[in-house]
Amino acid sequence: MRWRSALILWLLLMLLPFLSMASVWLEVSEEAASLFPSATRMKASEDALPVTEIYQLDQPIGYVFETDNLTNFPGFSGDTINLRVGLDTEGRIVGLLLLGHHEPIFLHGLGEKPLLDFIGQYQGLSLKQQVLVGSDQQRIASDDIAYFDGVTKATVSVMVVHDTIIAAARKVAQSRLSGFGTATQAILNTESYRPKTLADLRREGLLFKWQMGNEEAETALNTSPDGISEAREDNAGEDVPFLDLTFAVLNPPLIGKNLLGEEEYARIMATLEPGEVAVLVGSRGGYQHVAEDFVAGTIPQRLTLKQEASPLALRDADLFHAQPPAFSVALKPFERTHIFTFSDQSGFDPSLPITVGINVQVKKNFLESETIAVSTDYSLPKSVQTPVEPPEKPLPLWQRIWLDRTIEISVLATYLILLTGAFVFQHRLAKFGRYLTTVRLLSLCFVILFIGFYAQGQLSVVNIYTLVLSLWQGFDITVFLLDPMLFILWIYVCFSLYLWGRGLFCGWLCPFGAMQELVATAAEKLRVRQWKVDELLHSRLIYLKYFVLLLLVGTAFYSLSLAETMAEIEPFKTAVTLMFERSVPFVIYAVLLLLISAKIHKAYCRYLCPLGAGLAVLGRLRIFSWxxxxxxxxxxxxxxxxxxxxxxxxxxxxxxxxxxxxxxxxxxxxxxxxxxxxxxxxxxxxxxxxxxxxxxxxxxxxxxxxxxxxxxx
Structure with missing residues (x-):
């Protein structure tokens, strides 16, 4: 017997390194649970983006990240304001938590409550919405615009908070979600310069002009000539366009220096923070890009800039409060001229079209008015773009995970091959039955330590109704490929079910079943007296697990969250996934089941396990009864x-x-x-x-x- 003990010890020592390594799946933290109450598990991102991916079962439901890991907007103190943000898969901010800041106005003046109140307004915000902070102008009713109250005496700080939240969230959305843009393909060329005339600027598309006559405005705004007259802010005749707007991105000297002259261009560039983009907007005609009561230094209410439906966070730079700009080219003066800025961290890509939009308030009748957005697209010419070397297209996430877990997959595959051979040649191997106890003990240890604790390969009934719901709602195999161990085990189990029934999994692959059997073996060695279940009672109790299975699957169609909670009847998460590091009630339940198995052999497997019930149903179609x-x-x-x-x-x-x-x-x-x-x-x-x-x-x-x-x- 000594050689058997030595062999078992050797196996445990070989598996010890695996137990010290972390699994890809993590228990949902309290912070993540507060942002995503329905979360069941999470994992760190597999690429360079520092985000935590949140899942409900095998379905991604959102992302949690810290803004300091994604952006760098110094506040009034010179330090950043760090927040933890939850973003769902629809691009909506589901929650925020302030982690740290050093803003004097809040630490030594107003207190933190105004800051927390301001941050709380972003909960529920869609990244598709334009945010107007502290606008003193008349507010426009529009689903695309969100108005947030600012904080008096803390304008700089709250705008830094705004830029931080929006830029970080958009960066995650661009990386993980569709419809929010992609990786930047170009940056602005701030080196090249050649003298240009006004005609050159217009002909080469360096200066964008957007005009809309009265008749065109009637069509775009779906209103009458009287409605256009009401909307106009001047008394000029019909010869003056309803909208006459000029737009220019100033950072490239090919535009900014030619338009403003060298001295003025240098002055404006010197005022910009690193990464800020300045755009000049001037308007004439019947409707201006800002209202007459526009407050300098705030966010424009009428004017919007978007890329791929995501707004760029504009802010008035207030650079012309003393005197109107002097253009170096023969550009006719504008009635209103402003320079607005936004950060390139907001996801700006010069290679993509810029959607320039104007919100126009049109009267419907004497009592009501509505806001209608009109827009047009403008593309910057190649001459002011510097292409960014495109990164190599990364492998799909599931492929990267499989490559990272090659060793684990190889070990599991070896065990499955040996297991298959044992079942195929069971009659030939039966003559070596004297070794069965040793082989069985080694197998149980391997299943618990490697498949269970290290590889996290405990199958669950949750996987069953995840698959059922996936088939019901539209099957996507990539969701299941994200966990190679579970995927391989499920494929193998499905294959083996139709050959030998449920026994192969329940006897040779289930970590919690192996735990129960080891406890029963130990109890037998210690001469613990077994409880004999009455035969009639046993014949009835074995159907209890089928009832549990039906109840769980049926609940999943009604409420996935409720079904996930009810699935805690399985002790697998506590005993295997978390290795008993969980709150006391769950640990007591799992330990109690193991203790019962010392008196009633594998009691949980026999009477309660919904996974075993599901496999037994499919196992009725087995080919062999060998x-x-x-x-x-x-x-x-x-x-x-x-x-x-x-x-x-x-x-x-x-x-x-x-x-x-x-x-x-x-x-x-x-x-x-x-x-x-x-x-x-x-x-x-x-x-x-x-x-x-x-x-x-x-x-x-x-x-x-x-x-x-x-x-x-």
Whole structure:
């Protein structure tokens, strides 16, 4: 027996390094749970983007990130304002938490409450909406515009908070979600310069002009000439366009220096923060880009800039408060001129079209008015763009995960190949039944330590109704490929179900089942007296797990969150995934089930396990029923029945494959001439039939391997 103990010790030492390594899946933290109450698990991003991906079952539902890891907007103190943000898969901010700041106005003046109140306004904001902070102008009713109250005396700080939240969230959205843009393909060329005339600027598209006459405005705004007249802010005749707007991105000297002159261009560029983009907007005509009561230094209410439907956060730079700009080219003066800025961290890409929009307030009747947005697209010419070397297209996330877990996959595949061989050649290997106890013990340790604790390969009923819902709502295999261990195990189990039934998984691949069996083995060695479940009660209790399965699957169609909570009837998450590092009630439940298994062999598997029930249903379609049976099994010999701890052998000697875990104990007995006495019973049967005597029924002592014959009842 020493060599067996040494072999087990060697296996444990070999598996020890695996136990020290972290799994890809993490328990949902309290912070993540507060942002995503329905979250069931999470994991760190597999690429360079520092975000945590949040899942409900196998479905991604959002992302949690810290803004300091994605942006760098110094506040009034010179330090950034760091927040934890939750973003769902629709591009909506679901929650925010202030982690740290050093803004003097809040630390030593107003207190933190105004800052927290301001931040709280962003909860529920869609990144598709334009945000106007502290606008003193008349507010326009529009689903695309969100108005947030600012904080008096803290304008700089709150605008830094705004830029930080929007820029960080948009960066995550661009990386993870569709419809929010992609990686930047170009940056503004701030080096090249050649003198240009006004005609050159316009001809080459360096200066964008947008005009809309009255008739065109009537069509775009779906209103009458009277409506246009009401909307106009001047008394000029119809010869003056309703909208006459000029737009220019100033950072490229090819535009800014030619338009403003060298001295003015240098002055404006010197005022910009690193990464800020300045755009000049001037307007004439009947409707201006800002209202007459526009407050300098605030966010424009009428003017919007977007790229791929995501707004660029504009802010008035207030650079012309002393005097109107002097253009170096013969540009006709504008009625209103402003320079607005936004950060390139907001996802600005010069290679993409810029959607320039104007919100126009049109009267519907004497009492009501509505805001209608009109827009046009402007593309910057190639001459002011510097292409960004495109990064190599990364492999899909699931492929990267599979490559990272090559060793684990190889170890699991080796075990599955050996397991398959054992089942295929079970009759040939049965003559080596004396080694079954050792092999079984090694297998149970491997399943618990490697498949369970390290590889996190515990299958669950949750996977079943995740698959059912996926088939119901639209199957996407990539969701399941994100966890290679579970994917491989499920494919293998589905294959094996139709060959040998549920027994292969329940007996040789389930970590919690292995835990129960090891506890039962230890209890047997310690001579713990077993509880004998009444046969009638047992025959009824085995159907309880099918009821649990139906209840869970049915609930999943009603409420996935409720079904996930009810799935805690499975102790797998506590005992295997979290290795008992969980709150006390869950640990007590899992430990209690293991303790019960010391008295009733694998009680949870037999009576409660909904996963086992689901596999048993599919296992009814199995092709093979290979466990050897003899005519003498059941009557008169019941040795195998007494050795079957899970009560899967009927009194008739037949195997109940819906309950059998195929531990091969009966196969080892029936092929061991020193233990199986069926031949002796066969000879006695023939003698008793010849003499007409009653045939005795054997009640064999499972612990007596040298028993020579039956006792009678």
């Amino acid at each position: 466990l050897t049976r003899r005519n003498e099994c059941g009557r008169p010999c019941r040795l195998c029945e007494k050795h079957c701890g899970i009560n899967a052998i009927k009194k008739s000697g037949a195997i109940d494959y819906n309950e059998c875990v195929q531990c091969f104990a009966c196969l080892a007995i029936i092929n061991d001439n020193t233990r199986c006495v069926a031949d002796k019973y066969g000879k006695r049967r023939r003698k008793t039939r010849a003499s007409g005597e009653a045939i005795p029924v054997a009640i064999c002592d499972p612990t007596d391997n040298n028993q020579q014959g039956p006792s009678e009842i």
